[in-house]
Amino acid sequence: xSLPAVAVSQSPEAKFREYLASRPKPQRFTDQxxxxxxxxxxxxxxxxxxxxxxxxxxxxxxxSRATVYRTLxxxxxxxxxxxxxxxxxMFYEHDYGYPQHEHLVCEKCEKKIEFQSAAIESVIRxxxxxxxxxxxxxxxxxxxxxxxxNQAKMTKRRLDLI
Amino acid sequence: xSLPAVAVSQSPEAKFREYLASRPKPQRFTDQxxxxxxxxxxxxxxxxxxxxxxxxxxxxxxxSRATVYRTLxxxxxxxxxxxxxxxxxMFYEHDYGYPQHEHLVCEKCEKKIEFQSAAIESVIRxxxxxxxxxxxxxxxxxxxxxxxxNQAKMTKRRLDLI
DNA sequence: GGGTAATCGATAATAATTATCGATATTATA
DNA sequence: TATAATATCGATAATTATTATCGATTACCC
Ligand SMILES: [Mn+2]
Ligand SMILES: [Mn+2]
Ligand SMILES: [Zn+2]
Ligand SMILES: [Zn+2]
Numbered sequence: 001x002s003l004p005a006v007a008v009s010q011s012p013e014a015k016f017r018e019y020l021a022s023r024p025k026p027q028r029f030t031d032q033x034x035x036x037x038x039x040x041x042x043x044x045x046x047x048x049x050x051x052x053x054x055x056x057x058x059x060x061x062x063x064s065r066a067t068v069y070r071t072l073x074x075x076x077x078x079x080x081x082x083x084x085x086x087x088x089x090m091f092y093e094h095d096y097g098y099p100q101h102e103h104l105v106c107e108k109c110e111k112k113i114e115f116q117s118a119a120i121e122s123v124i125r126x127x128x129x130x131x132x133x134x135x136x137x138x139x140x141x142x143x144x145x146x147x148x149x150n151q152a153k154m155t156k157r158r159l160d161l162i
Numbered sequence: 163x164s165l166p167a168v169a170v171s172q173s174p175e176a177k178f179r180e181y182l183a184s185r186p187k188p189q190r191f192t193d194q195x196x197x198x199x200x201x202x203x204x205x206x207x208x209x210x211x212x213x214x215x216x217x218x219x220x221x222x223x224x225x226s227r228a229t230v231y232r233t234l235x236x237x238x239x240x241x242x243x244x245x246x247x248x249x250x251x252m253f254y255e256h257d258y259g260y261p262q263h264e265h266l267v268c269e270k271c272e273k274k275i276e277f278q279s280a281a282i283e284s285v286i287r288x289x290x291x292x293x294x295x296x297x298x299x300x301x302x303x304x305x306x307x308x309x310x311x312n313q314a315k316m317t318k319r320r321l322d323l324i
Numbered sequence: 325g326g327g328t329a330a331t332c333g334a335t336a337a338t339a340a341t342t343a344t345c346g347a348t349a350t351t352a353t354a
Numbered sequence: 355t356a357t358a359a360t361a362t363c364g365a366t367a368a369t370t371a372t373t374a375t376c377g378a379t380t381a382c383c384c
């Protein structure tokens with residue numbers, strides 16, 4: 001966990017049940033939803049639908065692909081998860097109980113490094129105001145090569161020269 | 163065209179031919195590539211593969227879907243086009259002869275508003291240095307509702323109240 | 325102009341996600 | 355607690371964007 005958690009008053013499950021109850025048409029809370037929330041909030045990381053399906057299966061919790069996609073959409077809508085557009089597939093991470101932040105993504109090893117930046121928040125505010133734009137969200141990703149992958153490349157280059 | 167163009171010494175076609183010639187294995191310049199470059203650089207906008215295929219067809223220039231995708235990849239590699247990850251499909255825009263900038267994207271009308279920000283460039287430099295990360299590119303998109311769509315919503319709300 | 329091989333077009337394949345629909349399980353009510 | 359109503363589930367088909375395949379075409383060097 002690379003950033004300090006944010007204090008919250010409710011458990012993720014309680015927050016989700018509150019969301020379900022507040023919908024115009026009543027929504028039900030199911031065993032599959034409970035299993036997914038328990039698994040997802042047992043650790044902070046960046047995951048996609050396919051990984052989650054595999055991880056749940058490994059833990060003996062069989063949740064179908066369709067239900068995983070459906071529930072992820074609800075968790076995002078409920079404010080529990082944040083969607084991340086890294087490349088061709090969607091990734092997800094904690095939103096509830098975790099601070100706003102941005103990512104460095106390594107193109108070699110897929111590692112995600114988190115950082116916070118007040119400057120970006122202020123750019124968003126300023127630009128939105130200038131263009132009378134009502135901002136609702138943003139994506140900021142810096143792509144490149146992480147320290148470890150850089151060192152590996154350097155070492156290889158040094159060896160190649162011998 | 164919302165931002166001032168950058169002066170360049172070569173035509174896009176000349177630049178692309180130079181790129182083809184500089185490849186380790188010789189690459190050929192085809193009629194389809196010429197047609198695509200001529201069409202794409204006749205205007206500055208944000209387009210995806212499907213739109214480009216339709217537009218070329220409308221102009222009597224039939225370029226197959228496979229060739230459009232193949233050539234777009236080459237144009238990006240040659241530095242003529244920049245790839246934009248707006249939502250589920252890839253978009254493209256001029257890179258050669260056009261300044262670095264970021265986007266506000268309206269979720270209602272799909273409009274793309276361009277803006278430049280020195281602050282973002284400096285955030286990227288600082289964060290990369292702090293994490294010993296070799297940055298090679300970035301994505302910065304602010305999502306929300308544009309001025310016009312906001313006004314439309316406001317007007318509708320006002321009418322609803324009557 | 326002729327030979328070689330890069331590129332083309334048509335179409336099949338892939339990958340991620342969404343839609344369909346009969347079976348199942350949650351919730352409200354008697 | 356049993357029952358009825360219907361939201362959700364799982365299996366699978368469909369969709370969408372993109373990439374791979376492969377025989378036909380054509381750019382480029384001589
Ligand atoms: Mn993160
Ligand atoms: Mn642009
Ligand atoms: Zn790495
Ligand atoms: Zn708009």
